[in-house]
Each structure stands twice: as structure tokens, then as C-alpha cells.
Amino acid sequence: MNTAEPRAHPDSPRTRMPHSPAEPLLHVRGLRVEYRHHGTATPAVDTVDLTVGRGEIVALVGESGSGKSTLAKSIIGLLPAAAHRTAGTIVLGDTELTGAREKDLERIRGRRIGLVPQDPGASLDPVRTIGSQLAEVFRLHRTGPRRSRGSVRDDVLRLLDLVGIDRAEERLGQYPHELSGGLKQRVLIAIAFSLRPELLIADEPTSALDVTVQARILEVFERLAREFGTAVLFVTHDLAVATDHAARVVVMQKGRIIEDRPVADILATPEEEYTARLLDEASPRRRPAEAGTHPRPEARNAPAIEVRGLTKDFRGKRGQHRAVDGVSFSIEQGTTFSLVGESGSGKSTTARMILRLLDPTSGHILIHGDDVTAASRQEKRELWQSLQLVYQNPDSALDPRLPVRDIVGEPLLNYRLGTRTERSTRVAELLEQVDLPPGLAGKRPLELSGGQRQRVAIARALALGARTLVLDEALSALDVLTQAQILTLLADLQQDLGLTYLFISHDLHVVERISTTVGVMRRGHLVETGPTAEVFGNPASEYTRALLASNPGHRLRALSESRSEAMRAARTPRSDLSALSTQ
Template sequence: MNVDLASRLAPATTVAASAPLLAVEDLAIRYVSGGTARRVVDGVSFSVAPGEVLALLGESGSGKTTTAQAVLGLLPPNGAIERGAIRLDGTDIAGWPERKLAALRGARISLIPQDPTTSLNPVRTIGAQIAEILEIHGERDRTRIRARVLELLTRVGLEPAEMRARQYPHQLSGGMRQRVLIAIAVALRPGLIVADEPTSALDVTVQRRILDLLDELRREDGTAVLLVTHDLGVAADRADRVVVLRQGQVQEAGPVRQVLAAPRSEYARQLLADAPSLATPRARPPVPATAGIMLKVDGLLQAYPVAGERGRMFHAADDVSFEVRAGTTHALVGESGSGKTTTARCIAGFLRPTAGRVEVGGTDVAQLSGEALRQFRRKVQLVFQNPFASLDPRQTVGAIVEEPLWNFAPVAKAERERLVRGMIERVGLPDAVLTRPPAALSGGQRQRVAIARALVLRPRVVVLDEAVSALDVTVQARILELLAELQRELGLTYVFVSHDLAVVRLIADTVSVMRSGRVVESGPVEQVFHSPADEYTRDLIAAIPGGAGETRKTAQ
């Protein structure tokens, strides 16, 4: 990471030196499970000044969320502070009882949680849920409460406020629900907001708008933000300082420019090297002119009737067309609802198109049925987004990888074992995992198992549906390297479904950008990223956190 890049990524504003609003000193936290105590945070210290954004950065298990929970007084029942201080406005609140902490939360310190879907009450209106925080802290005047609710909704961009106040969470998009959580968090004008992965579940353009809103509120009110994130690009864009955690200990701390330009710890250097939004894309080998067309999608239409509106159809995929050469990677990118997953499911034969053609190796998928369709699925395999949900928890890893051989290619036991062991070895896992359940494996190991299961039948096309989006950055980097290696060795053709353009830029040869079911732009990745023709594509590229090298600058 050079100094020029660091200066481009760092926030434009600086925070004047002042007494810290929050000071965490030598914090140690333990969890007790099954009678065994385990220290998960050990000796963590940092401070946050008024108006400052401090990013707690780290992967799963780093201790960043546990530290944030301790600051809020919201550790789970089996968690406890062993030592250290948490000073808010100079007062140590680490040992305060719940009654005193509850009075602080919302008023002096507030939380923006990660998942707006589970954080809002589905049976109460938006207005009632914002009003609740005012009522909890003593406001009784209904007129003043209503006026403040409408003011907050307007401030976070949810207009017309009167209508939004009457709506329920399910009537809002994910980004709009996150704005409701922000309205609740700032309702009492707290000095400190703890934002726990506030945009990790959102599309890139929605993510940018939410982070812009937080920046705007911070500048207006002088509110400090403790930003908990695993995304180095987001930290690079939005933080003044950063604390890098690993296994409960501080690996690196300092101004974001300094950490990006010259990280001192090996772990921080690895995070920087693996972050797709900060990486310089490696040149991919040119597609051989002799490579034939493995996949052809022509005029694909997938339509569904709209409930309660007779005769009206919703087009999930609308006149989608593209071609993929054998041995290459084609990415389908777009926001939620763009039609990319619908298109992928048509390619894999799980949906029969309303109109149009999907040809794999010259075979029209839509014309297949019965045994022919079942056998076709040997040629096209899927790797799903969530390795925690896509593997049967009751089976061993060996049985999971072996199952497709039972379904499609009955072979002798010895041959099955040889194929399974060979594939487990090829995806970089030891033989010992074969007898273990998925629960005994990490997220990255589980995704390797999912890839092994998809490849054991030697398919020609692999559809990867957000296959790395649930993984930490270093695990994600290793999986992307594995996919590239397997593609070279086995001549695989990939369809890579993703909302993460930074990852797409690293792995794909060609790309189709989708919006509202239609392809708005398609072509070689370098061409689309460096000379986007469509305004929507330009918006997507500009919203990549961390700048994505020179791409954002070029797109703008």
C-alpha cells in the first residue's frame, strides 16, 4: 500500500485533539461455556474523541463485537469483564449495574445493529418504534413525540415522513430499515454511536448512502462513532483512526493513513493484501481465440404473476442475453432484486424459463425433463452463499462430498472413497476432516467442502451464487485463489453471481451488469470497469468502498 493510495482513501476531515469521549483501558473479557472459561479479549486499549470515527477492524472471532458489547453493557450472560476500565466522559462504567447502564443507552451512547430485519419489531409501525426510545427516556408529551419522530424520519431521508411513520418494517427495503435504526440511534442526540457492521448486509450503493448519512449526522452534531467492521475498504473510506484486532488482541492501531501506508504487523499487512477493494487486479491470461462457447443465454425471460393483480406479470429476468467461453469466468453483478440469482437458477436447470434459451454445451436446458434433466445437472453444479446452511449438519464431510456420486454415478465403494479423498485433497483440506461434521469446521473450510461436493462429479460449469460474500477477507482471498487454481487445472467454466464488484474485478473475465431484471451493460471486465457506458454501472463502481484502486477515479 503506497502513500498516494493511502491519502486517496483516508477521510477528508480530521479531528482536532481533545479529551476522549470514550477510553477503553486494558480490557479483558472472558466467556464461560460448559464450565470452561475462555478469554476472548485480552488487553485491548483505545480512545474515541468527540466527532471522531474509530474503526474496530478484524475478522470473525477477533473480539471486535465483544468489545463493542462491553462498551454498551450488553455482554451475553456467559460473558464477563475480567479487568480493565471503560471510561465514558471520564467515568468508569465497566462495573455499573444494568439499571444505570440502561439509562445511558440511547441517551449518551447508542447502537446501530447489523441486521435491520431482526432488529425491528415486525408488528409495530416505524413511527411507534422511534417514539419508544423517546418514551423510555421520559418524554410524555404526545405532540412533542410525534413532531420529533417526523423530524427524525425526514432527517434520515425517509419521506414523506407522515406515510413512513405509519408503515411496518416489511414495507421498507433493507436500506430504509437501516435508516430507521439510525433514526432511533440519534433520537436523543447521543455523544457516541456504536455502529456494529451497519452496512454489511446491504448492496454497495445502499451502503454508500447509509455511510454518507452517518457522516452527515456526525458533522452536524459532533457525534463520535465506534465503527465495528470487517471491511478494510469501509474503514479506509470512513475512519479517522483504526484498531486492528486478532484473537482478542490489538495487532495495529493508529491514524488510518499511517496504517494503510505502512502497516507494522504481519497480520495487518495480510489484511491489506487480501482486501479486494484495495487490491490491484492481477492481469488475467487472455481468453484463447479457440475457446468455444460453453454457455449461451439468449432472450431469457422469467415472469411470475403478481398476487392480487390479475393479468399482471413481474419480470424477474427480462430479455437477458450473454455468452461465456469455455474455461472462463463470467460475472453477473447487480443489487438485490436485479435478477442475477434468477438467471443463475435458470442456467442450472432449477427454473424453466418463461421464454428464451439457455444452452450449456449446445444443450437447450429448457427442453430437458425427467431423467435427461437429472443427468444434465451433472454438467452444471451450484455453490451457494452460506456454507453454514448448505451442508447437512447430520452428515460427515465424507458423506456430504460422496452423496453426488450415489445420486449420479454409482461406483464401487473403493472408487468412491478414492474420488472423495482426491477431491478433499484438491481443495486443500486434510483427510482428517472426512469423519467430522460441518459444525467442527470453520466457515472457510465449510466452503471448501461445498466446492469439493460441487466438483466431485467433474461438471463443466459451476455456478457460484455469492459463494464468498459470507467469508472473512483472508478466507475469501484463499477461496478465490483456490477457484482460480481449479479452473486452470480442470478447465472449469464459472458463472460468478455477486453484488461485490471489487471481488468481480479480481476473478472475472467478462461481466453482465443487471438492474431490475435486465442487462444494462456487458463485456470484458477491464472494459466495463474502466470505461463504463451506463450510468448505473458508473454508480456501482463509484460506490465500491476503499476506492478499488484507480477504478473509482476513472469511473468518475
């Protein structure tokens, strides 16, 4: 990766000398934030104290609804209208932020506090090029004499190189829709880095990124902290990432900070049971009971999914691009096959072709032995009764205007199945299958937690009696505790209903836990496939080895291995130890 730095002006924050990590920068004292709806006040942040030093990386972790994002938004002054600070102070250096006017906060944002938001799709302007959006930062926060267009362009190119975006010259003229999710997230990180702020708030910045890109981005965070004294508040639900890269971990639960300690101390002796649960669920280890490793008897029949020589070409202004190149694999009924790889590897394109949402350029797709490659519109409609998709983000997949009962029952209505009473009974059965209480049937998606929304999405996918589910990054937006609950649900449904899963993911920890077999994709090619334990334990491809090496959780893995060794040693009989000592 090109490590050239964007050019800095003499009075730019980027030229400040690094500070000692011990020197405090951010002080939050007694902060309380409430959300008010229909006259009811609900505390989201409750009497929180937090300090972040210059050059320090602090991970703010907790499950969905713990208050971590509300705390981060309070610091930068971007709380939604329903949120109100009712107590406490926030000080950055010698500047009081809680009493600052909006005009003053606008000058602070970007220059002294940078923000990397979670959702690049909602944060980038769809009608402006990437180059113009990056250049705008230097125009809005100009210091010193007016700069030439060429000078700003040089800075923009260096920023793109800094965050690992390839073909930087070409990217300047592209629009957000022409970039993958990972590339769009890196553009947001480049924007946040552009003025070298004193404090960088990263709100789940790597949740949508594959492990190799994730590692590169986190290395940039570390470099900023080390070389420029940038303080980084890293908001994440991924403890594997947090423990690898942060100096301290701050654990939030129900709006309160319950632990604030160095990473080594948290790993060795978590003081709270909640923290121990977070660490346990984040620890990288295979759990055969949850991984669908016992195919049902029907697995001897025709594969649930079989693709032969699948190829997809896209034509664009710059010519033809082959996104998927001669991919072949099969998935036995009642098992889970995971496709993994970096952004742009072709895994989601492959899934869309299997679902017949995208026509292949060549090759064949067989579902339960039937060739559906050239399926007509009516044949696709019939296919979708047995083959369904569970989307990545339940927030955008569920209609916010409809109650849960209508969302789950919508496929039944569309296919004109059953009477109103029969549909109502079926919806109740589906909610019970995904462990949702009947009382939620009348609620709308915004009234549910992230895990509950994903359960609703799964129930809807099963409404027509689907035998095979395609789960495209279906757990990436969930915290580790919620992920564990959904993994258990998927395992139970697979066991009870004989379901087959095609699981698309960049999260190798989740893949290792859920999969029977794994396929690794790179640049449109399937470079390796096989049983999960074999691929993860003894990868045949150099690329797979590199992918696994980038997998976060090194400190958690080392801790887990040392504990396993200690347990094995404790179980070894003394007579065996004596025999070993004499050899």
C-alpha cells in the first residue's frame, strides 16, 4: 500500500507533533442522554464518565441498544431530534462542546473531530463523483491561501492510496454506485482522515468490510495514533477486532459503562459477567453443534444447489468485466455451504445468479435437480417458493410502515395462499418457529431490536415453505451476543425443517461456526472448496492462508489456546507426566 501522506499546510492539524498517549484529550463527565417519544423519556446514556488520551485507541463495545452510538454522536454533536442531553459535560482539549453553538460545532467537525459513519450507502452523495466529495473537505475547511485544483487533486489521490483504494486516478471520476460496499467505506474513512483531526470517532467502520481490507484500515488507525497523536474512539460490537487493535476497552450495557480497563486486563480477568459473555461469544473457535455438520438423510438425494461453470460478464463504459469466472460447486441438502472472499470477489453476484435475480453469461444452475438457468418469469415465481433470500440489513429489508404480522404474511398474500384465517394461523406458527413472542405481531420494525428484526426477516423467508435459504451477510450488522442467538436459531431450524443454507459472509469466525463446507472466492474464481475444518485447519491455497491470517481475534485466539493447554495439562494424570519426564 502506498504510504505517501497528503500534503499539509503549516497551520494544518496534520502537522502537529505526536503527543504522549498519557495526555488527556477528551473528557466526558456525568453525561446523560434521553430519547423522548410521546411524552415518555428513555435514558440511552446514563451518567457516563469517559476519558480518551492523545494517541490512544479506545474501543467502545456493547450489544445493540447499549448506548455506545448515542455516546459517540453526543461527542460530535450529531444527536437526532428525539435525543436530549439532560446532564453532564463534554470537553475536547480546552474546548467545552456541550455548550457550543451549532456554528462552532461545524468548525470543529472535520478539523478537530472526524467521523467515520457505519453506512456508506447513506453517507455518500449518489449524484457526485468520489473525487468531488473528497475535494469538498479541503474547500469547506480551507486554511491559508487558496489552493490550486491540482494541489487538492494530489491530496485526494494520496488519501485514496492511504486507505488502500486501487486505481485511484480512475476512482476520482466514479460515482458511489460504481463502488463495492468496502470501497465506499474506505472513501468515508479517507474523508474523515483528510484533515488529520485530533479525535477520530469510528462508528462500526469495519462491519461491512472483508478481513483483509479490515486489517488494512485498522492499521491506518494505529498509524494515525502512533505518528500523529490522533485519538481514536472505535465504536464496535466486534470484540475480536477491539482486542487486537485497542489499548483500552470500554464496555457499555444498558446505557452505562460497566468496565473501562486495558485490553490485557479485560482479556485476563473480566470483572463483569456480561463482559465475560461478550468475550466468550467473540472467541474464535468452531462449535460443531451449531454448524450443521450432521446432514439429514435426504442429503443423499440430488444436491439442493448445484452450479456448473457459472460465469457472469458485465459491460460498462470501460469495457467488459468478468465478475464470476467458471464457478462450480454443489450443496447437499440439509447442510450449510459458505462462500467467503474479499469485496468484489464475486460471491454476492454468484448468489444473485443462483436466486435467478441475475442472468448468467454462461453455465448452469440446478435447484434440487431441476435446471433453472433459463427459467421463465412464471418458473422463477415457482422457484422462489422453495428458494428464498435473507438480506444483510433487516432495517432496509422490512417495510417500516407495516406491522410484523403483515410483513411475515405478505408472501402468502402475494401468492394468494389460504384464507385470511389460515394466513393468520400460519403467521403465528412462523413467529413461534423463530422464537418471537405473539405480542410482537402488531409492532412495527422500528420498535424491535436488530436481532428481532432479523428473526422477522427469516420468518418471512420461510412463509412459503422454503427448503433452501440464501443468507447474504445476514449477521454482519448484529452484535456478537445477538449473532450467537441467530446462529442457534438457524441451527435449530436446519435440524427441525431440514433446511439448506448458502451463507455469504466476510466474517470468518461466523463462517467457521455455521458451515459444513466452505468455498473461497477471489477475483471471480473459486480458488478452494472443502469441509470447513479442512479449509480452516489446512488451507491449500496461498490466498486462503492470507485471508485467515488477516482474520481478527489474534489475542482472543491466543488466550483461548493457552486456556485449552492449561485444561489439558490439568487433566493429564501424574503417571503420564512422570513417563513424559523420563523420555
